[in-house]
Amino acid sequence: MKFFLTLLMAFSLSYGADATIEVIKKVEALPSMAIEDASKDYDDTFKLRFFKMLVADMNVLSLFNVDRHHRLVDFDDSSVVVENKDMAYVLRYKMFEDDNGALNINTKLLQNDEVKFVKNYKVSRKDIYMFISHAIAYDINEFMGEPSVAWMKRKVIFSRVVAPRKSEIIIADYTLTYQHSIIKGGFNIFPKWANSAQNAFYYTSLSAKVPTLKYVNIKTGKVSSVISSDGMMICSDVSDDGNTLLLTMAKSGQPDIFSYNIKTKKYHRETTYGGIDVNAQFRDRNSIVFISNRLGYPNVFSKELGSNEVEQMVYYGRSNSACSAHGEYIVYKARETSNAFSQNTFNLHLISTKTDFIRRLTATGVNEFPRFSKDGDAIIFIKNYKAQSSIGIIRLNHNKNYLFPLKFGRVQAMDW
Amino acid sequence: MKSIVLSSVVTALLVFSGCSDKKPAVDEKAQTQEVVQEVAIVETETVATDDSMVNANAGHLSMSQIESKLPTIYFAFDKYNITSDMQAKVDAAVELGKNEALQYSVKLEGNCDEWGSDEYNFALGLKRANAVKQAIVAEGIDASRIAMVSYGESNPVCTEKTQECWAKNRRVDFKLLP
Incomplete structure (x- = not known):
């Protein structure tokens, strides 16, 4: 019996690693994630542009079922917005411009209203915002312990x-x-x-x-x-x-x-x-x-x-x-x-x-x-x-x- | 003689005016700095081919006049062999090459339709140019007079998405070099 189990395991492992075989994962099986925007500076167009990029990047990670609603919050609120209460993860970020005109973004990942991961980012100008979005996705993926998306x-x-x-x-x-x-x-x-x-x-x-x-x-x-x-x-x-x-x-x-x-x-x-x-x-x-x-x-x-x-x-x-x-x-x-x-x-x-x-x-x-x-x-x-x-x-x-x-x-x- | 000098001057002007924008401008500030505002394009004046031909001697053809008489060889989809209906055009090109165009070299430019925008398509364009080269060399044109280049699908004469249009782009053009 033990032998058969080992054989079965070896079989599934060898085939599980073969990328030519399709892996079907149900969308429902992925944990849900909402993204909350706490930005103060910048106009609505830019805020939405960054939000869309981040939603796209988080989708590409293929780890979460990402909610597409753009919800505005205060960065220091202790709990997530009421619509996001049932989300497995909430990624909250705040964009602000410093005295040098650089784009700063603070992020935190919340799970059950607890802060699990915090990181701050900065680029010299706002038109290269997409690189921050990609970096946030990269870091969240690392935090989740998944294979690198370098x-x-x-x-x-x-x-x-x-x-x-x-x-x-x-x-x-x-x-x-x-x-x-x-x-x-x-x-x-x-x-x-x-x-x-x-x-x-x-x-x-x-x-x-x-x-x-x-x-x-x-x-x-x-x-x-x-x-x-x-x-x-x-x-x-x-x-x-x-x-x-x-x-x-x-x-x-x-x-x-x-x-x-x-x-x-x-x-x-x-x-x-x-x-x-x-x-x-x-x-x-x-x-x-x-x-x-x-x-x-x-x-x-x-x-x-x-x-x-x-x-x-x-x-x-x-x-x-x-x-x-x-x-x-x-x-x-x-x-x-x-x-x-x-x-x-x-x-x-x-x-x-x-x-x-x-x-x-x-x-x-x-x-x-x-x-x-x-x-x-x-x-x-x-x-x-x-x-x-x-x-x-x-x-x-x-x-x-x-x-x-x-x-x-x-x-x-x-x-x- | 006068016409040769004049047409040489015109040719030189055309060649040199064509060179000005060909040197690639590399921006070393790739990712880190502000993209520099582009200034307005420099205005230029182009003399139409017909007007540029200052021809004192009507009996002698200029390079562009001979070039306009050279045929275009067309090819079938995904093929680089010269079909029998194109053979007459190849013969006509050889005839020109042995007579009016005897003093010039020729550049064979291979082109493809838009199906397959990759290295294979460039190779296909080159094989078409090479097929024409082999054919005209076989009929007595000196191989040292021939240069070849492939433009893949990057040099279309027609950009509509129709059967006729794609057929027009699967071609080899003759360009004379002084």
Whole structure:
């Protein structure tokens, strides 16, 4: 009996950790949370804007059933407002401006009218309020003892086309609410963070005669050229230590994958197929996944760096033209309809190299640019559906997708 | 001779005027400081292509005149092979390349429709450019005269969401280089 119990437990544990298997959690099962606003300074528009951001962030944590009523209170009231009496948790905050014009926010988490957690935040100006909201969510998640959501504090870099052959590169928070245009003018695309500290990035400049990979140090603003290739030059991925780049170059018009050592400035050709090989992503230090049309349509393949053996990774989808990898998991974009004459559906799918399961992560529209967070806990992507673009966050272990509508047009490429 | 000098000057002006905004302006103050207020755009005057051609000798074609005679090669959805109905256009381009455009190099610009805005699409655009390159080299154009670039879906000539429009964007353009 004991043996069977152990077996059952081992079985459930091994499968419980597999993100390709859906975990269905009922909304009712989550503890309720209300958010109370005790701000004195700032106008109602700004107060509501911050409240909405905080509700969204707390929702993304997937730990609470978050109440959406904006209720005003006094920060030092000993009990919660009467409507929130039955809430399992109440998060109360007060925004105020100090003499230097900085935005200060004091927070406390209440449970049964008892203060369980207190923390104060400050930023130099109020238009970067979303970073405080993300930090509060991060801290509440830590307080609850859940796996880290450090990705909430990371920045997204993306490019967008503003006119034919004109683009800009933008740095944003993970909801793309804050946006700072860091490169304007010219035709600069495919930005990619150069290291995990996110203080430098690479991008492709098509303004020069030959496509050139550029490196930007954000602190100093210095831009330097890394390497050029006729036809095509894209930095697809950067190794965790920042020393090895996976490039798509097209020496003599043939797009292939190269690894490039930034210390020795030497590159090594990793693929030699006569069709298209692009979008290489590190699975770990020595192996990569990439997109190739070697079967006549784009699909996901893998190989060890330095070896010639190539393995097909995905057996579902007519046209799988983009992917992102994290350890054993691969998320890829699959075209689910094959129609040259009308709207097509592109969905994201998740596979594990250790099981045969395929999990569909999106249901409608054109879903693209999937990118794993550094820790593999979440996937960020862009959804285009019925003339509306949104940025999406998939919480794999919570089986939830969250969407933040975008105000501008198409994203050209994105990195997280 | 006069026309060559004049058209060279016009070309140089066009080339240099096009360069002014291409140097990427990097803002080093990324996250920490106030976004600087953007000033009004600098007003410029553009001379229309037709007006810019100061042509004393009607018998000699300028670069932009030859360029306007070069065809556009269109491709099928998700394909980069040259179809038989496009072969005549390739032949016409080769004919120009061997005669009026003999003194110029050519840049082949590969483009795609909006389906698939990722690296694969850029590679598809490049493979289209490369297919045209192989075809014109096979018909006797010197490969050293040809440069290639892919713009993926970033350089559409048509932005409506229709079948005809997407077909117009799956193309390779010829651009002459002096």
